[in-house]
Amino acid sequence: MADGGRAARQRAAAEALGVAVAARVPVLLWGAPGTGKTSAIRAMARAMDWPCETVIASIREPSDFAGLPVVIGQDVRFAPPVWARRLAEAGHGLLFLDELSTAPPAVQAALLRVVLERVVGDLELPPNVAVVAAANPPEQAADGWDLSAPLANRLCHLPWDIDPLAVADGLAGGFPAPQVPALPERWEAEQHLALALVAAFLHARPALASAPPTDAASAGRGWPSPRTWEMAARLWAASGAAGVSGEARSALVVGSVGDGAGAEFLAWLMEMDLPDPEAVLADPSSFRLPKRADRAYAAVAAVAAVVEADPTPQRWQAGWQVLGLAANSAPDVAAVAARVLARCRPDGVALPAEVRLFAPVLRDAGLLHS
Amino acid sequence: MTTPGAGGGIAGLAAARLWAAARFPYLASGIFGARVVAAPGIGTVAVDPGWRLWADPELTANWTAAELGSVLVHHVCHLLREHGPRAGPAGVRPDEARTWIRSADAEINDDLVPAGLTLPGDPVLPQHLGCPSGQLAEQYFIAGRGRTADRGQPGTGHKNGAQSGGGGAGGELDCGSGADGFGRPWDSSQPAVLPPWQARLLQRLVAQQVLAAKQAGDVPAGLLRWAADLLTPKVDWRRALAAELRKAVADTAGAVDYSYRRPSRRAAAVGNVVLPALRRPVPEVAVVCDTSGSMSDDLLAASLAEVEGLLGALGLARSLRVLACDTAVGPARRVTSARQVELVGGGGTDMGAGIAAAAVLRPRPAVIVVLTDGYTPWPDSAPRGSKVVVGLLGDEAPDAPDWARAIRVPS
Numbered sequence: 084m085a086d087g088g089r090a091a092r093q094r095a096a097a098e099a100l101g102v103a104v105a106a107r108v109p110v111l112l113w114g115a116p117g118t119g120k121t122s123a124i125r126a127m128a129r130a131m132d133w134p135c136e137t138v139i140a141s142i143r144e145p146s147d148f149a150g151l152p153v154v155i156g157q158d159v160r161f162a163p164p165v166w167a168r169r170l171a172e173a174g175h176g177l178l179f180l181d182e183l184s185t186a187p188p189a190v191q192a193a194l195l196r197v198v199l200e201r202v203v204g205d206l207e208l209p210p211n212v213a214v215v216a217a218a219n220p221p222e223q224a225a226d227g228w229d230l231s232a233p234l235a236n237r238l239c240h241l242p243w244d245i246d247p248l249a250v251a252d253g254l255a256g257g258f259p260a261p262q263v264p265a266l267p268e269r270w271e272a273e274q275h276l277a278l279a280l281v282a283a284f285l286h287a288r289p290a291l292a293s294a295p296p297t298d299a300a301s302a303g304r305g306w307p308s309p310r311t312w313e314m315a316a317r318l319w320a321a322s323g324a325a326g327v328s329g330e331a332r333s334a335l336v337v338g339s340v341g342d343g344a345g346a347e348f349l350a351w352l353m354e355m356d357l358p359d360p361e362a363v364l365a366d367p368s369s370f371r372l373p374k375r376a377d378r379a380y381a382a383v384a385a386v387a388a389v390v391e392a393d394p395t396p397q398r399w400q401a402g403w404q405v406l407g408l409a410a411n412s413a414p415d416v417a418a419v420a421a422r423v424l425a426r427c428r429p430d431g432v433a434l435p436a437e438v439r440l441f442a443p444v445l446r447d448a449g450l451l452h453s
Numbered sequence: 454m455t456t457p458g459a460g461g462g463i464a465g466l467a468a469a470r471l472w473a474a475a476r477f478p479y480l481a482s483g484i485f486g487a488r489v490v491a492a493p494g495i496g497t498v499a500v501d502p503g504w505r506l507w508a509d510p511e512l513t514a515n516w517t518a519a520e521l522g523s524v525l526v527h528h529v530c531h532l533l534r535e536h537g538p539r540a541g542p543a544g545v546r547p548d549e550a551r552t553w554i555r556s557a558d559a560e561i562n563d564d565l566v567p568a569g570l571t572l573p574g575d576p577v578l579p580q581h582l583g584c585p586s587g588q589l590a591e592q593y594f595i596a597g598r599g600r601t602a603d604r605g606q607p608g609t610g611h612k613n614g615a616q617s618g619g620g621g622a623g624g625e626l627d628c629g630s631g632a633d634g635f636g637r638p639w640d641s642s643q644p645a646v647l648p649p650w651q652a653r654l655l656q657r658l659v660a661q662q663v664l665a666a667k668q669a670g671d672v673p674a675g676l677l678r679w680a681a682d683l684l685t686p687k688v689d690w691r692r693a694l695a696a697e698l699r700k701a702v703a704d705t706a707g708a709v710d711y712s713y714r715r716p717s718r719r720a721a722a723v724g725n726v727v728l729p730a731l732r733r734p735v736p737e738v739a740v741v742c743d744t745s746g747s748m749s750d751d752l753l754a755a756s757l758a759e760v761e762g763l764l765g766a767l768g769l770a771r772s773l774r775v776l777a778c779d780t781a782v783g784p785a786r787r788v789t790s791a792r793q794v795e796l797v798g799g800g801g802t803d804m805g806a807g808i809a810a811a812a813v814l815r816p817r818p819a820v821i822v823v824l825t826d827g828y829t830p831w832p833d834s835a836p837r838g839s840k841v842v843v844g845l846l847g848d849e850a851p852d853a854p855d856w857a858r859a860i861r862v863p864s
Contacts, residue, residue, distance in 0.1 A: 091648075091649060092649070229696050229699060303696075328648070329648050329650055329651065330648055330649060330650050332650075333650035333653075334650075346653065346654060346657055349650070349654055350654050350657065350658060353651075353654060375486075376485040376486070376488070377482050377483075377485040377486035377655060379485070380474075380481060380482060380485040381482065384481075414467050414471075415466075415467040415468070415470040415471040415474070416470075416485060418471050419471060419474045419475065419478075419481060422475065444467050444468055444471055445471070447465060447467070447468030447471075447518055448468040448469070448471040448472040448475065448518045448522075449468075449472065449517075449518055449519060450471065450472065450475055
């Protein structure tokens with residue numbers, strides 16, 4: 084049980100990795116050395132039967148990514164290394180950049196175009212090449228650098244938190260390969276929907292559209308920018324189409340735009356599922372109480388709050404009708420909102436019949452003073 | 454249809470939840486978020502990490518709405534404050550789970566009981582553990598562990614007194630796996646009511662509502678602190694200092710980095726290819742320590758040790774020079790350990806003098822680390838050719854100038 088959360092996180096990270104590869108979004112696994120990041124990625128490539136080119140970024144030179152400058156007559160050509168040629172010829176494959184955080188700054192700079200645009204020197208890799216990277220947190224690698232903010236902003240960051248039980252099973256029976264889901268044809272269309280959702284969210288919270296990190300430590304992880312929001316939308320659509328767990332979907336969003344902004348977006352999405360309180364007041368009979376009690380509470384509290392903000396007799400009575408509908412299945416939830424409505428009774432309006440529904444539960448709770 | 458969580462078989466649950474939501478409106482989302490399940494025969498009310506409350510109907514039958522509601526609030530606080538996941542990092546062994554739960558109870562109860570929580574039995578309060586109020590469960594736990602070890606009788610620390618969720622008739626009640634992270638027979642096979650990511654969202658929502666209720670003025674201070682810490686997580690100053698120092702060293706030195714400024718020595722062998730050369734200047738680092746009377750020795754030693762450890766990891770420990778500075782500057786000393794630093798100063802403070810003295814050292818330091826309490830005049834600009842990282846020690850240190858990278862080191 085103590086490790087239940089960990090096992091779930093590990094499963095979610097593997098699922099999220101598969102979705103990111105399927106959606107061709109560059110992804111970076113963060114984990115301590117020796118926790119099986121490399122073997123998981125290689126196993127994933129084997130399971131897909133894709134060629135996998137492993138490039139250890141920390142022992143490479145910038146020219147391995149920016150192309151080797153070769154003087155030919157009057158020109159300087161940037162010759163791509165042979166691993167890039169192999170991927171280009173295969174037409175698809177996995178480019179695995181290992182040890183990203185121990186790569187010197189000049190190498191990280193050279194990687195910028197490789198990671199996002201898949202351009203190596205003068206060669207453009209085909210769109211079916213997925214970029215996957217792995218890194219050790221700087222505090223765990225002896226000579227680690229923090230990832231530069233521009234490079235960090237091009238990747239979806241997933242924590243690779245190893246589950247001891249999975250290790251025990253893996254040692255005995257081999258490690259399961261993360262699955263890359265097959266995305267249905269229509270998923271690209273769903274991306275427009277996801278982009279519209281993100282756009283609506285950013286209208287509501289413009290400060291989160293772009294928030295470059297202010298300190299060096301958080302610069303090396305996901306942070307909100309127009310690019311990462313687009314990435315988050317793409318991953319949201321792909322993960323929805325692939326039907327992965329909510330845990331994995333949330334890991335993908337948080338990994339793209341960072342902890343704070345990601346959580347705000349997810350919370351906003353859940354709020355979107357609640358009925359619009361003004362629409363409910365206009366037509367109380369349309370109100371359907373959400374099943375989960377905390378969501379039900381959020382829905383009726385929202386209705387009570389908009390009535391309290393503008394308590395005209397008509398709105399006030401409509402509010403009571405809504406609570407009357409909720410009182411049957413969740414008397415306690417509705418009674419909390421009823422107390423709010425009771426406080427803002429407009430002058431000269433008679434008490435509605437619904438009030439009586441709440442008397443028993445209020446009395447039991449010791450809140451009714453006769 | 455009954456709303457999930459309305460608790461089949463637990464009499465008076467609706468009234469209890471209403472009491473709780475009315476008494477602690479800022480926790481209402483959390484209170485309704487937990488699903489209550491009747492579990493006859495377990496003899497307690499317990500919570501699991503998946504936001505499920507297991508209640509023995511026989512036990513709760515005699516409780517008032519206020520008592521059952523208080524137990525609900527108490528358990529929701531176990532979840533909100535993540536006592537289950539925190540037990541592992543705090544080093545709690547299975548045989549110490551009771552001590553940990555009592556510590557966690559004290560963290561919850563110390564400000565909610567004064568705010569109106571009416572738990573059945575005698576709730577655990579910090580004074581029962583011999584501790585002042587307002588501390589974290591980890592602190593109570595260390596104190597409690599020391600006490601049981603003194604007596605040599607593990608377990609006696611929690612035999613007397615009712616507990617936690619509340620005890621009827623002096624019996625002991627178990628708060629469950631949501632409070633200590635160790636599975637219980639009744640919950641280990643159950644899937645979570647709220648998957649972890651939704652639990653995190655709910656936790657943030659409650660924290661936002663707690664902060665929003667701040668104006669009303671009746672929110673306990675401990676809860677406000679919890680909410681503020683959750684929504685604006687404090688960056689560990691050690692991590693921040695490490696990152697700034699690594700960055701300063703990397704920026705100035707480029708450590709092992711490639712440059713086309715000079716052709717590679719191997720260029721001759723490969724004809725028409727331009728190869729970059731490796732350059733690795735070893736940066737010099739100087740540390741200026743504020744030794745004025747207002748400084749705290751402990752903080753200075755802690756941050757100096759941290760700087761030293763970092764530079765050691767970067768392979769720069771040998772080049773560390775330390776200057777003690779108040780208004781005058783002591784001679785630069787090359788030190789190999791933080792223990793060798795003597796705090797010689799006293800009196801007034803001027804870090805500008807220290808920075809100026811560090812900047813004229815030869816070889817010139819590429820990175821100057823200033824450890825100060827911030828009560829000092831600063832020069833108008835950074836010294837030429839050196840990066841400055843300022844460690845501001847203490848909670849109330851004023852800001853450092855813009856040209857320096859500042860890290861706050863709370864006491």
